[in-house]
Amino acid sequence: MTAIDTNTTALAYRDAMALLASAVHLVTTDGPGGRAGFTASAVCSVSDTPPTLLVCLNRSSSAFAAFSGNTSLCVNTLTAAQRTVADAFGGRTPMAERFAAARWTAGSTGAPVLAGALVSFDCRIVSRTSVATHDVLFCEVIALADRAPNDALVYASRRYYTVPNERTDLRTLRAAERVEGLGNGWAAEARRAALRLA
Ligand SMILES: Cc1cc2nc3c(=O)[nH]c(=O)nc-3n(C[C@H](O)[C@H](O)[C@H](O)COP(=O)(O)O)c2cc1C
Numbered sequence: 269m270t271a272i273d274t275n276t277t278a279l280a281y282r283d284a285m286a287l288l289a290s291a292v293h294l295v296t297t298d299g300p301g302g303r304a305g306f307t308a309s310a311v312c313s314v315s316d317t318p319p320t321l322l323v324c325l326n327r328s329s330s331a332f333a334a335f336s337g338n339t340s341l342c343v344n345t346l347t348a349a350q351r352t353v354a355d356a357f358g359g360r361t362p363m364a365e366r367f368a369a370a371r372w373t374a375g376s377t378g379a380p381v382l383a384g385a386l387v388s389f390d391c392r393i394v395s396r397t398s399v400a401t402h403d404v405l406f407c408e409v410i411a412l413a414d415r416a417p418n419d420a421l422v423y424a425s426r427r428y429y430t431v432p433n434e435r436t437d438l439r440t441l442r443a444a445e446r447v448e449g450l451g452n453g454w455a456a457e458a459r460r461a462a463l464r465l466a
Contacts, residue, residue, distance in 0.1 A: 289424035294344040294357050295323050296372075296380040301337020303380065304330070305366055307357040309423055310402075311343055319409035321389060324402045330363070332403070340377035340392050341407060344385040348419035348430035353382070376411045386420055388413040 273280070296305035310324035321343065325335055335341065346354055356369040371383035375390035382388060391407035398404075420431040 286426050287424070289422050289429070292346045292351075292354050292421045292423050292428070294346065294353065294382055294385075295325070295341055296344060296382070297331075297335050297338045297341040298374070298378050298380055299334075299338035299340065302334040302363075303367065304334030304363050305357050305380065306331040306359070307354050308343075314406065319389075320394070321391065321407055321409065323405045323407065325405060326402050327398070328401070329359075335393075335403075335405065338379075338393070340375075340379045340390070340410075341405065342375050342377070342379035342381050342391065343389040343407075344382035345387045345389075346382075346421040347384065347386045348421050350382075350384065351421055351428045354421065354423075354428065375413075381413055384415070385413070386415065386418055 290309040291311070293308045293311050294305050295308045295311070297303070306325070306329055308323060308325070312322050314320040314322050323341065323343065325332060350370075353370045356366045367380070372380040373383065375381040375388070377390050377392055379390055381390060389407075389409045390411040390413070391409050393405050394408050395406040396403055397406075417433045417435040419433050422429045422431050
């Protein structure tokens with residue numbers, strides 16, 4: 269282990285954390301505090317009884333005031349096809365422009381639910397704690413919008429990557445199988461994998 273030089277702690281820590289691969293979410297809110305959203309990787313499951321997750325929000329974010337004034341939020345986990353929306357919500361873009369980059373419905377809490385997200389967790393904020401530069405929002409999940417399996421978006425080493433969904437892959441492979449016939453080796457393997465998953 270290398271000790272961290274206290275003068276470069278924040279930078280060294282950020283570089284180390286950048287090595288961790290994480291899902292990418294749009295965390296959104298609406299209500300008396302206004303409509304706002306930001307791109308987040310600091311989202312974590314806390315418990316399944318009751319279903320609870322946490323979100324870490326920088327207090328210097330332009331979204332902070334809205335989240336402080338509202339009692340609900342939605343965690344919208346992005347698919348690989350949604351990386352442009354991740355960029356729009358990643359900072360320095362006015363809120364109206366961020367929301368114009370995608371389609372939305374209102375969740376049961378009133379928080380904006382992203383159309384086509386991998387999964388959306390519609391939540392009531394049950395507690396808040398300030399730690400260092402961030403507020404940690406503990407949220408009870410009130411409703412879920414999960415959709416057909418899709419490729420996931422992952423952020424690692426300050427870049428976006430696609431994590432292919434096995435079943436999405438199989439759809440492609442099955443299509444290839446129809447075109448190329450069963451004699452093809454990888455198409456036959458796809459069929460065997462499909463049977464295992466069915
Ligand atoms: C991949 C990625 C992950 C991020 N994760 C977080 C996070 O977990 N918490 C957070 O407060 N900001 C996070 N940010 C930064 C916010 O999205 C950004 O600061 C926010 O949109 C506010 O920017 P603004 O003050 O210009 O509005 C992340 C940005 C990116 C691109």
